[in-house]
Amino acid sequence: MSSKKIKAIDVNCDTGESYGYEKDDDEGLFSIITSANVACGFHAGDPLRMDKTVRLCKDNGVQIGAHPGYPDPMGFGRRDMEITPEEIGLYLLYQWGALEQIARASGMVVKHIKLHGALYNKAARDELLSREIFRLLERIDIDVVLVCPFGSTMYDLAMEYEIRVAGEVYADRAYLRDGSLAPRGTTGAVIADPDKIAERTLEIIRGEIKTLEGFIYKVKADTICIHSDTKGAFGLAEKITKTILEQGISLLPLDKII
Amino acid sequence: MSSKKIKAIDVNCDTGESYGYEKDDDEGLFSIITSANVACGFHAGDPLRMDKTVRLCKDNGVQIGAHPGYPDPMGFGRRDMEITPEEIGLYLLYQWGALEQIARASGMVVKHIKLHGALYNKAARDELLSREIFRLLERIDIDVVLVCPFGSTMYDLAMEYEIRVAGEVYADRAYLRDGSLAPRGTTGAVIADPDKIAERTLEIIRGEIKTLEGFIYKVKADTICIHSDTKGAFGLAEKITKTILEQGISLLPLDKII
């Protein structure tokens, strides 16, 4: 865990989160982000949408990642489910493989995996589940980067395994002293002002985030997440990438960083 | 289309067709068949069941095949749907890739693809859909055998493409003069008597099936399908494989034949 100045950073976004023939409004973001997390059919995303997102990635030079979630389309994968690590592992393989084959038909490859919603949160703090996923990735032996929250149990444990892990930090959320996100209800928990987003981006680059309480939380971010469903997401995303480039930091997909 | 005596033949069965935590009763068949078609989640089959089926295949030396179907769990994939070839292609990739990754975690590989139910029937006679699937298989460029009805439009067209295709014949169904199956309602359409199954197996081996009308329908079968949900399936399957071996024909998975 170092706070040394970074040379390159990735900007990722959850994409393809519609189902059926609905339109996604996230197409504009593909010209800005470096990595896209593609919903794979369990919480959202059908094969047609997955294919369209893969093509958007290809056309915009964006890295493709699998974004597997709980089998809960009604709850958009945002509700925790009591599922054994073994079954979650199989759900991950299922969704990842599905995207892998669709990407392959376009000459593309899935280069990272980021869990979605409640599953992302559970895995981040659950040692048994984290280890099950690491072992699966070792057994599968396809070169892929696992994205998880910087500083989480999962992030720290990953170092023990021969997998590539990327630490994720949020540009649009306030942190607390212990490294956790300030709950959405708290005043100042969500950062939507472009200038504050820029300031926060600078902090991430420097590796020192000022927490809500005024402390310094040291980070080493490999990737910054942009929420596509935030109002003004496109503008905020532009602000983030502009700030990054102005600091002489390169914008690179995860595969080139980790 | 030759009626020369064959040296080896495959016996395949549709498997893993439950959903949720239901039990499958097809486990016994794995000691008999040479290839298993694994349901991949659209008409039946969830990740847990897929994994169990993969392990059964591994333990019994059975070849693993993807068995993709229409997204119609209520109708078990047996009802036709008006879906464009492009979308069907993506559904095929999705299901195949999902199984591929689950198999990979057990050190196994998907070696064949057989469409399921109404999709199997539609593709067999639909030139546009057949060509879309062939092109996909060429683009994906994973070595795999495509199973389709011997003598169908799909079977004949496949010869134009650089894909490996296997002709399938049914041991438990009567044929008509034009090579189609006698409709289930017709007297004698379904063969359930072990001795008649043995006789039919001999006909398949010789390449000359006597049709319901008394004509000879010439076939060159690469694989014989056993229905696991027929009463006495295990006994019939044993009868088929015993007959095959008694004739000095080898029982081999598709991958070794095509």
Add this chain to the structure above:
Amino acid sequence: MSSKKIKAIDVNCDTGESYGYEKDDDEGLFSIITSANVACGFHAGDPLRMDKTVRLCKDNGVQIGAHPGYPDPMGFGRRDMEITPEEIGLYLLYQWGALEQIARASGMVVKHIKLHGALYNKAARDELLSREIFRLLERIDIDVVLVCPFGSTMYDLAMEYEIRVAGEVYADRAYLRDGSLAPRGTTGAVIADPDKIAERTLEIIRGEIKTLEGFIYKVKADTICIHSDTKGAFGLAEKITKTILEQGISLLPLDKII
């Protein structure tokens, strides 16, 4: 089939067509329309969204209708499926009953049924399916209006049964001489210009629609459908209702007309 001037007309819209936690953008339309067709979970619409739509109807004095579709969320119910009339009847009952109970918890009642997408089109021209649905409605014996295309086989047959049927006409689509809609590809098939929408509304009110070929197609519309996903839907809807009211025609929900 009379072309006598009508005294009241209904304006309906398909609503609640999201799934999971996605936002619907159709809330504004509830202040304009008189009847809402609520997606019931098969092609779109989950219980939470259904409940929200019911409340929107309650707050805006809009009549609630069930909008059952094929069990095809991937295809949004727009692809035909080979399903027996008996099964379709059960799917209709399932979805209608589900909405009925959710509406009841808000003190509301489902007052009409309009089939969705490919099912709407199939039923309109399929006599066997139409009769199956009519018989079901008779057996259920809950007072409800069935919405179907004016002049369709279903519409004409419904007169034989003791059910209430409403003829629907589109304000934003061109008609052909035989009463069918001009295919979307045809020039002029879709009417998006507010002035033309107004003109068409006048034609509907007069009961004489000028077809693409220049003939007169006589109609007696009980309800006009607005597509919520058309660009500028809100403006077009306002234009339609304004035109109706200017002609001294009352805007009334179906239940008050049929």
Add this chain to the structure above:
Amino acid sequence: MSSKKIKAIDVNCDTGESYGYEKDDDEGLFSIITSANVACGFHAGDPLRMDKTVRLCKDNGVQIGAHPGYPDPMGFGRRDMEITPEEIGLYLLYQWGALEQIARASGMVVKHIKLHGALYNKAARDELLSREIFRLLERIDIDVVLVCPFGSTMYDLAMEYEIRVAGEVYADRAYLRDGSLAPRGTTGAVIADPDKIAERTLEIIRGEIKTLEGFIYKVKADTICIHSDTKGAFGLAEKITKTILEQGISLLPLDKII
């Protein structure tokens, strides 16, 4: 909570738990049980199966109950999900209403509700969720009996509300001193011996169950649950009903008891 000798008791069973075109093996039980809990499509059960089960109930004079579960077909509703009471309430209404309408088409009425699997267990001990469900039942105002575990939080709380509640006891599971079921792993947790089932039935009738530790747990059962998926379920069910009748106790559906 009285241990006075009861005059009538109900025997219920979870039914219709297949999906798609699979066969259910529970048809024989309909000649024995007095109440059937019908799966309603979320964890299992499709409209076709629901209709068949309704007809089986009608033909055998069995009372129909809704058996709503979590929207988790992969886990058969046996895994807990973090869902708000409000949403669970809507899921309950959705499933209940769906069955209600299908039953209505056969001239039948849903007379009881029993939650399924993980949802049954959660509601039994969750006061907030219990109250949400009670309020819903009051608002819906259809005469229905709610089945929950005898002695549970939900059971005790129900007395405060103007709803009819039935206490359920298991004939094939051992109880602990505090009224909870002995975990399945424990020696003697599952009772599968016909003689012991008969003995336990007598205890239930007397209202005094001997716990695994040798204590007496006083109960007043309105209904006894039979698991249809236990080996020899039919024989055990016969043993239970025979024992009940030999004691001069009437076998009556819940609606006649509560």
